[in-house]
Amino acid sequence: MQTAFAKYEGAGNDFILIDNREGGFTPRAELIAALCDRHFGIGADGLMTLARNAEIDCSMRYYNADGSEGEMCGNGARCFALFAEHRGIGGETKFFDAADGLHTARIRRLKGTSGEIELGMIAVREIRTGDGWWFLNTGVPHYVEFVDDLEAVDVTGRGRAIRRDTARFPQGTNVNFVQITGDGTIRMRTYERGVENETLACGTGATAAAIVTAFARQPHTTDFRITVPGGALAVRFSHEQGTQTYTDIRLTGPARRVFEGVFDSENF
Ligand SMILES: N[C@H](CCC[C@H](N)C(=O)O)C(=O)O
Structure with a gap:
């Protein structure tokens, strides 16, 4: 057909x-x-x-x-x-x-x-935290980790290992490495579940990275510019201080x- x-x-x-x-x-x-x-x-x-x-x-x-x-x-x-x-x-x-x-x-x-x-x-209402990592669902599951040197990360190797760690993440997970470059500006690389490789961009991943950056490092920032290997995305949201709830989340990009x-x- x-x-x-x-x-x-x-x-x-x-x-x-x-x-x-x-x-x-x-x-x-x-x-x-x-x-x-x-x-x-x-x-x-x-x-x-x-x-x-x-x-x-x-x-x-x-x-x-x-x-x-x-x-x-x-x-x-x-x-x-x-x-x-x-x-x-x-x-x-x-x-x-x-x-x-x-x-x-x-x-x-x-x-x-x-x-x-x-x-x-969709709104985010829960963020799980472990030793140097965060995990949340922005439509699909995302693991987030901060790094100092994004280029040096073995995204495919480390991404694959974390993605397969079903003891921690029973449904598997997408894996994001995030480097903070300023207030409301981050760079990131993503290993995608289901593609089983690094991709040039991931929208739910950029959303997860922005929220975790706010949650863990920049509690007063609600507007983020995210540079990914394939271009740039923007994420903004509303947040009530002291909660894990993020609403009115908007992802903008080409x-x-x-x-x-x-x-x-x-x-x-
Ligand atoms: N690339 C997508 C994510 C696809 C989700 C998929 N990899 C999964 O977890 O099933 C994005 O821009 O949000």
């Missing part, structure tokens, strides 16, 4: 988007893994489907490059909102759900096939359509 797709990226985190309003695409794990393969497929960190929703603009479902389902993807959801815009779905603010709950995304700027998208994230095409599932 022939299926139309579009390829998007957000700060170098790249995705295959499928408009599945007619329901013709069945998201089988092996097919998704084959499509995301960078040598034998289209190549992507993940795949998202857009489906109808009777109450809001549409529904997003996210699958990692290995075919596993993730509850949420911050960069993916910004690309998803731009994809919805390109398909004429919803207004300037899009309302959609992902497996972690309801989201809004505001299209802040459009230029050619690119845009700047501000995405509402999204871009790179190309469109058609694949034949029989070839995969």
Whole structure:
């Protein structure tokens, strides 16, 4: 069967988007893994489907490059909102759900096939702390550790070991290494669960890193600029001092359509 797709990226985190309003695409794990393969497929960190929703603009479902389902993807959801815009779905603010709950995304700027998208994230109400690490859920699980020299970190090696530490993190975890560069400015690198490698950016990871930086190091800062290998993201939120609750979390950053095409599932 022939299926139309579009390829998007957000700060170098790249995705295959499928408009599945007619329901013709069945998201089988092996097919998704084959499509995301960078040598034998289209190549992507993940795949998202857009489906109808009777109450809001549409529904997003996210699958990692290995075919596993993730509850949420911050960069993916910004690309998803731009994809919805390109398909004429919803207004300037899009309302959609992902497996972690309801989201809004505001299209802040459009230029050619690119845009700047501000995405509402689910609230964070709990941060676990261990010896030199923090763990929280910003839609998917994230481990955060501060480092002095980001370039020197073996992100893949250390990321893989922490990701597989199911005694501490039963559902596995994404792993973020964060270097603080100033008040409200950080740099980070992420090892992604489900991609099983370092990626160029991670939106839920940037959100987790900003919140942990505020929680552990900069209690009065609520607005962060985050530099990642693939670009820059911004995160801001509301916070009541002395609590672990972070609400009105907004992730802002770029999204871009790179190309469109058609694949034949029989070839995969
Ligand atoms: N790249 C994504 C995260 C994908 C989540 C996935 N790696 C998982 O934990 O299942 C982001 O921008 O937030």
